Amino acid sequence: MIKFVVIGVWVCAVTLASSYGAAYWAAGANLGKAEDPYLPGLEYKRVPTITVPMIMDGQVKGYVIAKLVFTADAGTLKKLSVDPVVFVVNDAFSEIYNNGRVESGKISKYNLKDMTDRVKEKVNARLNGPVIQEILIDGINYVDKNDIRTVANQQQQSSKGQDKGDAKPSH
Template identity: 40%
Template sequence: MIRLMFVGLWVCAVTLISSYSVAQWSSSLPAEEPQSAYFEGLEYRKVRAINVPVVTDNEVKGYVVAQFVYTADARTLRELSIPPESLVVDRAFRLIYDDTDRQFDGVNKKNLDKLTTEIKTSVNGVFGAEIVKDVLIEELNYIDKRDILK
């Protein structure tokens, strides 16, 4: 019986001494340097293609097929509660549909810088900060109504 008590005391003593030794040893190690923040940079995100009808004189003349890419800070995108994709698509659709200065029928030059700048400014205005850094045009095509029916 006494032998069993000595074995129990010996196990307790070894456990306490080893725990104390490990604690002392780990506290004497040099502290780890905090890892520098990973530079994430800009992230490019492609939005879905949109089909915008071109209406002139209460008649659909054709469709503009457009797809945009926007750039934003990767960390900021993860922290947003509302993804900017839907806002970019909405604003692009409204600008192409509503603006009478942009006539897509026929061959004429478009002010694409103005279009992308207006999309960026509008989306950033909703967030109240410069979330979207740039808007790029991935695809911009005009399809005449007569070409669709062929």
């Protein structure tokens, strides 16, 4: 009987000692390890496609379609309480709308570097610091309003033609 009591006490002591040792080791592993500085580098964020109407003589003549990407420090982006994409879209739209030029149905040449620099400066001013490193142009295009209507009409006519061809005659 005494052997069973001694074995029980021994099992309890070993269990307690191993639990204490595991907890001490786990706690010591986190304390002894110095935190490495977070160096994630630059992060590329794609901005949704921006469609800017070009108004001349009080009428919409066409649309500038722009695809943008911006770079920012990933650590800084994680610390922000608001997504900078919204500000990039707003300021890019304003810049293209106010300073974009369309002449004789074509987008005229203007300095894209100056445009992206102005957008970057405005966004960084709103975010109270140098968040945006660079704004890149993935694509910029001008589409005339008449071209849009022509394509839409062609699509409608082709869909009507397919509907008639798909109909089966009843016997």
